[in-house]
Amino acid sequence: MKQSQRLQQIDRMVTRHYNHIFDCCCDHGFLGQALLQRNIADTVHFVDVVEPIMAELQDQLERLYGTGYPRNSWQVQCQDVAALSLPKDGSTLVIIAGVGGDLLIDLVTALVSAHPDRSLEFILCPVYHNYKVRQALRELSLSLIDEQLVHENRQSYEVLHLASSATDIEAEPISPVGKRMWDLSKTEHQQYLDRTIAHYERMSQRRESAVGSTSAEDIVAQYKALRLPRPLKPEKC
Template identity: 25%
Template sequence: MAKITTNSSRVGDSSLSLRLNSLHQYYQNEASIWDIGCDHGLLGLSFLNYEQVQRINLVDPAAPVIETLRNKIKATYISNPKLFIHHLPGQEIKLDPNSNCIFIAGMGGKEIGEIILNLIPQLSSNDRLVISPHRKILELRELLHSKNLALLDEEVLREDGQFYQIIVLAKSEKSGQIPLYGEKLWASETGKEYRNHQLKHFDLHQDVASRQYLSFLKSLNS
C-alpha cells in the first residue's frame, strides 16, 4: 500500500513527531478524520487545510484535555466549521456517513480493542483504521485476527528509544486476515532491532502466548 507523502505539518510552534507523521501519511483522501485519544490534537489538526477533508473529529475522554483543546481551538481556529470536539470515550463513537480515516494511538491494546469492537459494525468499505498501540499488542492482534478485518499495511518505527507498531485496517468479509505476529514488521533494519528487543522482553514471560511468540521470533533467523 502506497502512503501519501506529505511534509511534516505544523500547528502553532509544534511539528508532528516521527510517529504522528507516520500515522498521518496513511491518509487516503477520506472525507472525515477521527483523532481518537487526541490529547493535544496535533494529528487531527494537521488535516485542517486539506480541501477534501470535510470534518475533523477530535475525541478524548479526559475533561482537562478537552478543556485545553477547546481553549486552543477558540483562540486559533474559532471560525473553522470543520472542527468538532467530542468529550467521550472512543467506545461510544458514532461514525459519520462519509468515508472515515480513523486514527487511534497513544493508548494500550486493550482499550484500542474495545474501541474497534464498537466501530466494526459501523465500518463501510470506504473507511480505514490506522492504529498504534503502546502495550498489550499481542492481545490486540489476537482480537483483530478473530474479526472481519483486512490488513492494508503495517510497519514498526522507533522514536525516543521506544518501538511502535502502526497497523492499517479495513473492513473485510471474513476473519483471520490479520497475522498474529505481523508480516512486514521484521524485514527493515528497525524491524530487526524490534525483533531483538522483543526477544529480550518476552523471554521474561512464561505464559503460552508469550512462548509461542518467542518461537516465532526465533524462527525468523532460520
C-alpha cells in the same frame, strides 16, 4: 507544532481523502490539526474523554481555524471513544494512538460491534501487547492495508492501517507478528525483534500464559521465523 515520530508516521499513512476522520484519544490534537491543515477530510473530529483538555482544545481551534476554514471542517467531541456514534454514510477513518493494548482492543471491538454494516478504516498504534492486539484484530475480521514500525525515544511502536470490510484498497490478512513493516537490514528493527523474542522467552521460562490458546513457545517460534530467508516468488511467464 512539532509532532512526535509516531504522529508523523500516522500522518504520512493518511494518503487519501475521507468524509470523516476521527482523531481519538487526541490529547492536545496535534495530529488532527496536521490533518486539518492538509484538507484531507471533509470533517476532522477531535475526540477525548478528558473535559478540561477538550475545552482548551476547543478554544485553541477556534482561534486558529475559526476563519478561513469551512464551518464544519472540524468538531471537538468530549466523550468515550467506545460510545462514539459514527456517520452512517461516507468514508470514515478512525485513528487511535498512544493507548494500551487492552484498552485499544476494547475500543475497536466496541466500534466494530456498534457499526457492523459500515465499511470503516482504522489507523492504530498501541502501546505494548502488540501480538495480543493483532490476534484480537484478526478475530474482528479486520484486514491489513499497511503497517509501519516507528522508533522513538528508545521505544518501538507498531502502526497498523486496517479495513473492517472489503474496500477498493488492496488488503490482506493481519499477521500476528507483522509482515510488511519489517526491514531486518536496519539495526533498530533487529533490536526490536530481539527484545520481543526475549520477552516471550522469559514468559516461556516462567511458564506464564501468553495470548489465548497460543503459548509463549509458539509466539517465540513465530517471531524467530522472521529471521529466516523468505522464498523467492516464482517469475511469471
